[in-house]
Amino acid sequence: MEELVNDKLLEDRNATGSDVASPSSSTSTESSEVKRKLPRKSLDVSGPVKPYHPRLKNFWYPIAFSTDLKDDTMIPIDCFEEPWVLFRGKDGNPGCVQNTCAHRACPLHLGSVNEGRIQCPYHGWEYTTDGKCEKMPSTRLLNVKIRSLPCLEQEGMIWIWPGDDPPTPTLPSLQPPSGFxxxxxxxxxxxxxxxxxxxxxxxxxxxxxxxxxxxxxxxxxxxxxxxxxxxxxxxxxxxxxxxxxxxxxxxxxxxxxxxxxxxxxxxxxxxxxxxxxxxxxxxxxxxxxxxxxxxxxxxxxxxxxxxxxxxxxxxxxxxxxxxxxxxxxxxxxxxxxxxxxxxxxxxxxxxxxxxxxxxxxxxxxxxxxxxxxxxxx
Incomplete structure (x- = not known):
């Protein structure tokens, strides 16, 4: 394990390991080091929030607790300014699809879950957890599919991958330490x-x-x-x-x-x-x-x-x-x-x-x- 150090705040890009202040350095020394070497405005977080970089989406995100998603319930969420809805399929596994019906753009979470499919409350179109429409009452069934995200369940949490890159094969563990x-x-x-x-x-x-x-x-x-x-x-x-x-x-x-x-x-x-x-x-x-x-x-x-x-x-x-x-x-x-x-x-x-x-x-x-x-x- 690396030794814990009370290093100075923002090192210059060309700084060497010897520039790191040791735990025994005095407060005044640390203060002078920061004033002398900290680049002015080295961090600039100002102005309206910029659009999210696509790369920030290429991670697994825990989005809900498993206990909140029952077999017949839905959880509407927004993620990176897009509406999605979580529900469980016929096999009990969670899915995440866009919260917008392909027919007339009605929010799907206002509907219901029937036999593992989410049903639009407007005209009854039904979608599986992979976004495929399997029912279109009162009309001929068309080949329609709405967007869906990779969705997994692990250790009491439901995760989604909102990015375009292929998802990584493993999820991180967020379990509390042993004994908790x-x-x-x-x-x-x-x-x-x-x-x-x-x-x-x-x-x-x-x-x-x-x-x-x-x-x-x-x-x-x-x-x-x-x-x-x-x-x-x-x-x-x-x-x-x-x-x-x-x-x-x-x-x-x-x-x-x-x-x-x-x-x-x-x-x-x-x-x-x-x-x-x-x-x-x-x-x-x-x-x-x-x-x-x-x-x-x-x-x-x-x-x-x-x-x-x-x-x-x-x-x-x-x-x-x-x-x-x-x-x-x-x-x-x-x-x-x-x-x-x-x-x-x-x-x-x-x-x-x-x-x-x-x-x-x-x-x-x-x-x-x-x-x-x-x-x-």
């Missing part, structure tokens, strides 16, 4: 661009200022916050907070949090804590100003909580409280960004993981063959 029990799975539709939401989720330094009514109530403000990570990684841990965090391309954030008493931090690593909370956030780009958020929460203690009636509603209430503390700020950021402000105008040391996400995202948008912070192909 899933307690809540929540879906929210949010009025913000998914990159801004990821920026927010990959930042913990804001917690004692933003989340003063929820999980960070009573937290003291540390004199220094650092994110320690491998020199070429998208994962690491926060100091002094007992939280491990990872950005998993293309749009997932996984974190393990050491639970401590309210208002107090328990140790400097998750290993020093006896109980933990694991979170998964999936930020799906519905459109250039909307995100479909999948949130899953797991605990390695108190399994009895899973069986308490209505506990799911309590978890959702708390998740919405935390998210609303962020949303009012991120919505304000989005408004200013659209009007020309650079939301990454002056990154500092604790912004490291968010900056790395943006560098990865820029490389995708530019069509780079080898993406940063990933294994060579």
């Amino acid at each position: 029990v899933i307690h809540a799975e929540i879906v929210m539709e949010l009025p913000i661009e998914h990159g801004l939401l990821l920026d927010n989720l990959l930042d913990l330094a804001h917690a004692p200022f933003t989340h003063t009514s929820t999980f960070a109530k009573g937290w003291t403000v540390p004199s220094l916050v650092k994110f320690l990570t491998p020199a070429s990684g998208l994962q690491g841990y926060w100091d002094p907070y007992p939280i491990d965090m990872e950005f998993r391309p293309p749009c997932m954030v996984l974190s393990t949090i050491g639970i401590s008493k309210p208002g107090k931090l328990e140790g400097q690593s998750t290993k020093e804590c006896t109980t933990h909370l694991h979170q998964l956030h999936v930020c799906i780009p519905s459109s250039r100003n909307k995100t479909r958020l999948l949130y899953r929460m797991s605990l390695d203690f108190a399994p009895v909580l899973k069986h308490i009636p209505f506990m799911h509603y309590l978890w959702r209430h708390f998740a919405e409280q935390v998210l609303n503390e962020d949303l009012r700020l991120v919505i304000g950021q989005q408004e200013r960004m659209i009007n020309g402000a650079n939301v990454w105008n002056l990154p500092v040391a604790y912004d490291k993981l968010g900056v790395r996400y943006r560098l990865w995202r820029n490389a995708v948008d530019q069509g780079d063959k080898q993406l940063p912070f990933s294994k060579p192909m």
Whole structure:
């Protein structure tokens, strides 16, 4: 495993390994290094959100929880500004087809699922999970097919591949670590661009200022916050907070949090804590100003909580409280960004993981063959 280092924020393209600041460097040294070597405006995230690069679509995206898709139900979704609908076929496997009837462009999710086919509510045309129309009541059956996406189900989640490239043969695992029990799975539709939401989720330094009514109530403000990570990684841990965090391309954030008493931090690593909370956030780009958020929460203690009636509603209430503390700020950021402000105008040391996400995202948008912070192909 690579040694964890507190490297300086944005290295020059020609910088060598010796330029990386060591964990023992003083704060003033780190500050002067950033001022001296950080290229001005090295990250520019400003103006209206640009159309998504086609390469960003060439990933598997977890789009729904399996428990939300019953045999006779449908889940309408937007992904990359296109409408789709999920439903289960006759074999029980999920499918994803365009949410538009080939006949008169009626939204299919307003209809029903009959024997594994989705039926349009307008004239009763029925489509299978691969998009083929198999029924056209009151007229001669024509050879009609609507668009469909590769769709798979794994470990309690439904995934789609919205890109034009052939899908990769394997899906990543998003299961919580061993010993954890899933307690809540929540879906929210949010009025913000998914990159801004990821920026927010990959930042913990804001917690004692933003989340003063929820999980960070009573937290003291540390004199220094650092994110320690491998020199070429998208994962690491926060100091002094007992939280491990990872950005998993293309749009997932996984974190393990050491639970401590309210208002107090328990140790400097998750290993020093006896109980933990694991979170998964999936930020799906519905459109250039909307995100479909999948949130899953797991605990390695108190399994009895899973069986308490209505506990799911309590978890959702708390998740919405935390998210609303962020949303009012991120919505304000989005408004200013659209009007020309650079939301990454002056990154500092604790912004490291968010900056790395943006560098990865820029490389995708530019069509780079080898993406940063990933294994060579």
